[in-house]
Amino acid sequence: MTLSNRPLDPYFDLYPELMPLPDKPFIHANNQYTAIFEIKKSSLYLTAIYTDKLDSTNARHPKNLISEVFNGKTELRMDWLSTTLVFGTSVLGGSKNIYGNQKNEKFFVALIDEGTVTSKRNLSANKLKKLRHRLFKEFSTTTTYTTLQKKIFGTDNRTPKEFEKYLHNRIFDYTSRVNKEKTPHNIVYNA
Secondary structure, eight states: OEEOSOTTHHHHHHOGGGSOOOSSOOTTOSOSOEEEEEEETTEEEEEEEEOSOEETTEEEEEOOOHHHHTTTOSSEEOTTEEEEEEEESSOOOSOSSTTTTOTTOEEEEEEEETTEEEEEEEEEHHHHHHHHHHHHHHHTTSHHHHHHHHHHHTTOOOOHHHHHHHHHHHHHHHTOEEOGGGSHHHHHHHO
8 A cells, every 4th residue: 555645744844854865866747756665554654765865785685774874773662753644555645536546446545643643544535635635624724734735936926826736735744743742853853
């Protein structure tokens, strides 16, 4: 299954210098790394981070960068993250009419509260669309929404629809919460 959102982005927003960078950046990619997650005993774990860097012991395999980013750890319980994870057999599309050709697809949705899975549900594409729309409506009333609009589009007077489309595709990421005090790097930076 493919994870449709990017739960590490809020972490790298807090600590941009830790973002794993590829040797050759992907020019048209939104994401320069691939993260692998696992749910074990009702907890969310990060188990690997990959870019285009190759493993020095086996040049055919990508290098797992998790220990470089997270101080020698080979897996990390994400007890600092609260989010909604959306899994499907393809990624979420940008179409407001169901998700492109995904109208018959089922999605697995997991609610995460500080690393603990509090709820798991299977949703149809239509129900997921309604959830995404509801979250967007709630988020659009916050000051964070206005700040983000200025940050992303600046003073450019683009239509609100462009911004809404952008946010609709990332709403699960923008409604994630990171408890900075619990992050592995908070201790290092505040020492």
